[in-house]
Amino acid sequence: xxxxxxxxxxxxxxxxxxxxPSVAPGDDDATTLGIEIYARxxxxxxxxxxxxxxxxxxxxxxxxxxxxxxxxREALSRLVSDQLVRFEGHRGYTVAPLSLSDxxxxxxxxxxxxxxxxxxxxxxxxxxxxxxILAALHRLERTPLPHSVEDRKAVDEWEQRHDRFHYSLIAxxxxxxxxxxxxxxxxHFQRYRRAVIVVTSSSEALLKRVREQHRTVAExxxxxxxxRATSVxxxxxxxxxxxxxxxxxxxxxxxxxxxGD
Amino acid sequence: xxxxxxxxxxxxxxxxxxxxPSVAPGDDDATTLGIEIYARxxxxxxxxxxxxxxxxxxxxxxxxxxxxxxxxREALSRLVSDQLVRFEGHRGYTVAPLSLSDxxxxxxxxxxxxxxxxxxxxxxxxxxxxxxILAALHRLERTPLPHSVEDRKAVDEWEQRHDRFHYSLIAxxxxxxxxxxxxxxxxHFQRYRRAVIVVTSSSEALLKRVREQHRTVAExxxxxxxxRATSVxxxxxxxxxxxxxxxxxxxxxxxxxxxGD
DNA sequence: ATCGCAAGGATGTTCGAACAAAATATCGAT
DNA sequence: ATCGATATTTTGTTCGAACATCCTTGCGAT
Numbered sequence: 001x002x003x004x005x006x007x008x009x010x011x012x013x014x015x016x017x018x019x020x021p022s023v024a025p026g027d028d029d030a031t032t033l034g035i036e037i038y039a040r041x042x043x044x045x046x047x048x049x050x051x052x053x054x055x056x057x058x059x060x061x062x063x064x065x066x067x068x069x070x071x072x073r074e075a076l077s078r079l080v081s082d083q084l085v086r087f088e089g090h091r092g093y094t095v096a097p098l099s100l101s102d103x104x105x106x107x108x109x110x111x112x113x114x115x116x117x118x119x120x121x122x123x124x125x126x127x128x129x130x131x132x133i134l135a136a137l138h139r140l141e142r143t144p145l146p147h148s149v150e151d152r153k154a155v156d157e158w159e160q161r162h163d164r165f166h167y168s169l170i171a172x173x174x175x176x177x178x179x180x181x182x183x184x185x186x187x188h189f190q191r192y193r194r195a196v197i198v199v200t201s202s203s204e205a206l207l208k209r210v211r212e213q214h215r216t217v218a219e220x221x222x223x224x225x226x227x228r229a230t231s232v233x234x235x236x237x238x239x240x241x242x243x244x245x246x247x248x249x250x251x252x253x254x255x256x257x258x259x260g261d
Numbered sequence: 262x263x264x265x266x267x268x269x270x271x272x273x274x275x276x277x278x279x280x281x282p283s284v285a286p287g288d289d290d291a292t293t294l295g296i297e298i299y300a301r302x303x304x305x306x307x308x309x310x311x312x313x314x315x316x317x318x319x320x321x322x323x324x325x326x327x328x329x330x331x332x333x334r335e336a337l338s339r340l341v342s343d344q345l346v347r348f349e350g351h352r353g354y355t356v357a358p359l360s361l362s363d364x365x366x367x368x369x370x371x372x373x374x375x376x377x378x379x380x381x382x383x384x385x386x387x388x389x390x391x392x393x394i395l396a397a398l399h400r401l402e403r404t405p406l407p408h409s410v411e412d413r414k415a416v417d418e419w420e421q422r423h424d425r426f427h428y429s430l431i432a433x434x435x436x437x438x439x440x441x442x443x444x445x446x447x448x449h450f451q452r453y454r455r456a457v458i459v460v461t462s463s464s465e466a467l468l469k470r471v472r473e474q475h476r477t478v479a480e481x482x483x484x485x486x487x488x489r490a491t492s493v494x495x496x497x498x499x500x501x502x503x504x505x506x507x508x509x510x511x512x513x514x515x516x517x518x519x520x521g522d
Numbered sequence: 523a524t525c526g527c528a529a530g531g532a533t534g535t536t537c538g539a540a541c542a543a544a545a546t547a548t549c550g551a552t
Numbered sequence: 553a554t555c556g557a558t559a560t561t562t563t564g565t566t567c568g569a570a571c572a573t574c575c576t577t578g579c580g581a582t
Contacts, residue, residue, distance in 0.1 A: 030350035032565065034338070057533070068567055070331070073535090077295070077335045081342030083441075089291035090573050092534060102437070109438045112377070176363070177370045180344075181442050293535065318563070329537055334565090351543050353564060 005167050005183025038075035045084045048195040056093040107241040110185040115230040117170035117178050122226045125172035130222045136165040137218045196247040266428050266444025299336035306345045309456040317354040368502040371446040376491040378431035378439050383487045386433035391483045397429040398479045457508040
């Protein structure tokens with residue numbers, strides 16, 4: 001749903017909102033309430049609409065999403081295996097908490113795996129791969145970062161395109177498992193990013209740097225310069241992480257309710 | 262359940278059958294039918310008791326496991342996110358198929374991630390880590406490979422100890438995410454291994470080599486010789502993969518029903 | 523005032539039945 | 553005999569109610 005990872009592999013997480021120009025326009029059959037609510041919950045979890053640590057009561061969710069508890073249980077169960085939701089027997093489901101240590105772990109591994117995947121994609125990618133990167137980059141560059149975080153639609157749009165760009169880079173890595181893991185890490189990182197960046201605090205210089213990094217990675221990848229591409233990608237991730245961590249500590253301090261990380 | 266990975270982290274998959282000497286002996290509360298059936302299905306999926314591609318009908322499962330369909334749906338949903346089960350709306354659940362390409366992907370990434378984790382563990386592990394490795398190795402060496410694959414209990418026992426040994430090697434890597442991914446890959450590889458090794462076809466020489474590899478990896482890890490440890494571990498994995506692939510092709514040929522991989 | 527215990531309410535869990543979709547069998551036409 | 557449409561059966565999906573557990577509240581004893 002949220003990200004474009006896993007698309008077209010046997011490891012699909014949820015049908016992509018980024019629907020490719022499919023043969024028939026309105027062919028969304030074979031769907032069940034359970035699948036729908038899974039996708040919606042997943043989106044809201046990653047977007048931070050459901051707050052970390054929050055209890056997910058059935059009556060509450062049932063009212064909010066307009067579905068019964070049977071499909072809800074199904075969706076929540078899957079989200080437990082996705083690590084987005086926690087479950088304790090007889091005590092219900094809660095939104096998975098955020099923690100600084102998890103953030104560090106997440107980012108370190110994400111950098112490692114994404115660079116690994118990028119290297120493989122550079123070795124194997126064909127012209128379609130190159131074309132997709134350029135297309136995704138173009139779409140991303142044409143989507144301005146929304147000035148207000150309140151503008152959910154705009155944020156969703158940007159996140160989706162950003163996600164899709166990063167996916168396009170590694171799509172040709174020819175390893176469904178690696179793509180799956182990169183997707184999971186990307187989703188979880190997005191959750192931190194969106195939970196924490198409450199103000200568009202980024203300076204214009206930073207934004208420009210990020211845009212340049214995107215472009216540089218894309219160009220290096222297409223030029224088959226694996227060293228340059230991976231080093232810039234790692235740099236790009238490192239930059240994001242630092243911003244997120246800075247904001248995270250700020251937000252933690254301001255909340256000050258010691259939730260122990 | 263099946264493997265010892267994920268234990269004690271926030272990324273727990275199912276409670277470990279390898280229960281550590283816990284404080285109270287019979288403190289298995291907070292369990293639900295859904296959790297239990299999840300663990301049992303997971304075990305049977307990995308052990309190959311449920312055949313790849315097989316349809317998982319509710320009535321059938323309900324009768325076989327003695328639970329209603331509500332807990333079953335819950336368990337199956339989680340197994341979908343675990344990639345052990347496939348789901349198609351209105352067409353039910355099936356056991357995830359095996360394929361040669363998946364096997365290759367799986368093994369390549371498993372080697373990479375496990376060696377990565379081993380390197381980290383060697384850098385960070387303390388005396389307890391060393392002790393656990395030796396303990397797990399000892400237990401593994403004391404468990405003979407069962408002569409017949411029919412002897413389920415013996416096979417389960419060996420697999421569990423083998424799994425636990427490999428887990429002990431990387432347990433100190435200090436990355437819950439990496440451990441989680443290694444565990445997932447390990448579980449899926451085990452599924453291939455057990456699906457395919459229908460006869461204990463391994464020669465005595467091969468078994469001896471495997472045993473030596475286990476011991477060598479353990480010793481190199483404790484001696485903090487990362488290069489040697491990872492290279493032997495990679496070699497060990499490579500050997501397993503080759504045996505599995507050889508058997509896989511044999512089994513595929515004998516079945517001859519072209520299921521297209 | 524604090525602690526322990528019991529009653530009540532809230533919440534999670536499970537089941538059985540009603541409903542909907544898919545797969546299969548049946549029948550008639552060519 | 554084969555093909556296609558319809559009827560039947562099977563199977564998956566969802567709901568609502570019954571049940572169990574947990575948490576909170578209020579009472580009484582120390």
